[in-house]
Amino acid sequence: MRLHDVLIIGCGPAGSTAAFLLARAGLSVAMFDKCVFPRQKLCGGLLPDKTVRVVERLFGIHRSSLQDKGVIVHTSNTYRIYSGGRLLVEGRSPRPFTLVDRAAYDSFLLELARTQGVEIHEGQKVERVDPYGTFIETASGARHYGRFIIGADGALGVTARCAANALARERDRRILAGSLDVTLPVEKLGRPVFCPEILLGYVDWGYAWAFPSGRSVTLGLGGLQRKNKKTFKELLNDICEDIGVKRLGETEPKGHPIPFGRPGDRLAVGSLVLVGDAAGLADPITGEGVYSAHLSSEAASAAVIRALRYGGSLGAIYRRLIDRRLLGLLEGAARLQPLVYTALEVLPRSVSGMLVRRFHTRALRVINGDKGYPFSRTGHPDAALPSFV
Numbered sequence: 001m002r003l004h005d006v007l008i009i010g011c012g013p014a015g016s017t018a019a020f021l022l023a024r025a026g027l028s029v030a031m032f033d034k035c036v037f038p039r040q041k042l043c044g045g046l047l048p049d050k051t052v053r054v055v056e057r058l059f060g061i062h063r064s065s066l067q068d069k070g071v072i073v074h075t076s077n078t079y080r081i082y083s084g085g086r087l088l089v090e091g092r093s094p095r096p097f098t099l100v101d102r103a104a105y106d107s108f109l110l111e112l113a114r115t116q117g118v119e120i121h122e123g124q125k126v127e128r129v130d131p132y133g134t135f136i137e138t139a140s141g142a143r144h145y146g147r148f149i150i151g152a153d154g155a156l157g158v159t160a161r162c163a164a165n166a167l168a169r170e171r172d173r174r175i176l177a178g179s180l181d182v183t184l185p186v187e188k189l190g191r192p193v194f195c196p197e198i199l200l201g202y203v204d205w206g207y208a209w210a211f212p213s214g215r216s217v218t219l220g221l222g223g224l225q226r227k228n229k230k231t232f233k234e235l236l237n238d239i240c241e242d243i244g245v246k247r248l249g250e251t252e253p254k255g256h257p258i259p260f261g262r263p264g265d266r267l268a269v270g271s272l273v274l275v276g277d278a279a280g281l282a283d284p285i286t287g288e289g290v291y292s293a294h295l296s297s298e299a300a301s302a303a304v305i306r307a308l309r310y311g312g313s314l315g316a317i318y319r320r321l322i323d324r325r326l327l328g329l330l331e332g333a334a335r336l337q338p339l340v341y342t343a344l345e346v347l348p349r350s351v352s353g354m355l356v357r358r359f360h361t362r363a364l365r366v367i368n369g370d371k372g373y374p375f376s377r378t379g380h381p382d383a384a385l386p387s388f389v
């Protein structure tokens with residue numbers, strides 16, 4: 001039996017970032033995913049510029065290599081915000097929005113991890129995680145040991161449940177939003193979608209979107225189902241009608257949860273640390289989570305390296321590193337979230353529309369990573385961690 005320095009569960013953006021950084025630092029890393037790559041991941045695929053900058057810094061690549069490998073399906077400096085089908089804002093961002101094909105993006109990052117000598121086990125579902133014995137068990141019954149375990153298995157993975165169980169036998173208390181998403185060929189739409197569009201006025205405590213994706217458009221919505229009288233499927237049909245889609249035909253919309261609050265509630269237990277969606281680190285207002293997946297994994301990797309070299313509590317080191325860089329920001333968003341969504345829900349459309357027109361450029365600066373949320377302890381940290389990674 002081989003003992004690895006680190007076992008990583010999940011080969012999405014969070015898992016690949018940690019694997020790449022830790023293997024590059026000379027650690028032996030094995031990672032596991034229940035799927036075989038390339039695999040589909042439900043996602044709008046919109047990466048604000050802050051995410052692309054972080055990827056460039058962490059993986060030492062230029063964004064042109066994403067373009068060369070066919071990962072990028074669209075870039076745009078313009079964006080539109082609609083309210084109930086009416087155009088409210090046609091804006092221009094100084095930094096481009098990058099739209100990626102998530103299957104290609106995740107495979108690309110996984111291949112970068114492979115180049116560092118990471119042992120990759122695809123098609124291996126992890127069913128049991130022991131954060132004290134420091135082993136994992138896959139569905140086939142195989143047991144793997146490591147000094148540390150990183151839970152990067154997303155919103156529905158096994159590690160978040162394991163951390164909640166291990167800590168005071170509580171339930172997993174993350175708040176999860178629902179989502180529904182469908183990709184349609186451009187010919188099916190009654191009007192062109194040539195830039196990212198945010199569609200307000202359909203979903204209470206959430207929003208909808210239409211994102212261009214090559215010859216297709218991704219239509220989706222996310223939010224709290226319990227705040228809405230109509231089902232998400234009915235709401236998606238309303239959007240389709242307004243956007244001129246006659247019928248969805250064969251294309252069945254798909255759903256997946258998105259963390260929607262309590263960021264960082266469960267970060268570590270024993271020798272297990274959680275990153276990305278497994279740790280509930282998506283932005284509580286926008287639902288955007290790829291940025292947090294990369295940044296939290298950078299912090300977790302630095303914490304693992306520090307704990308291996310100098311000892312100390314892995315969880316405490318990780319919390320300290322992530323607190324300065326990410327939690328402060330997400331907590332600011334979590335504080336603002338009820339204000340934003342209550343205003344969109346209860347104010348007359350004319351008033352909420354006026355507020356959107358007034359504040360969208362400020363929101364854009366936060367989304368682009370030029371500024372933190374109004375009540376956040378931290379701004380966006382673009383610089384590398386002063387660490388060992």
Ligand SMILES: Cc1cc2nc3c(=O)[nH]c(=O)nc-3n(C[C@H](O)[C@H](O)[C@H](O)COP(=O)(O)OP(=O)(O)OC[C@H]3O[C@@H](n4cnc5c(N)ncnc54)[C@H](O)[C@@H]3O)c2cc1C
Nearest residue numbers: 010012013014034043044045046126153154276277289290
């Ligand atoms: C509809 C929708 C739209 C979104 N749009 C955007 C967007 O436009 N921009 C943005 O930034 N974010 C978006 N997000 C959020 C974003 O997709 C996630 O935050 C991001 O994928 C998190 O990355 P991750 O690596 O933590 O987890 P994931 O990408 O979910 O990866 C987890 C991996 O773990 C594997 N896994 C799970 N369980 C197990 C197990 N038991 N054993 C082994 N492997 C396992 C899975 O197969 C998967 O490969 C969206 C989410 C949804 C649902």
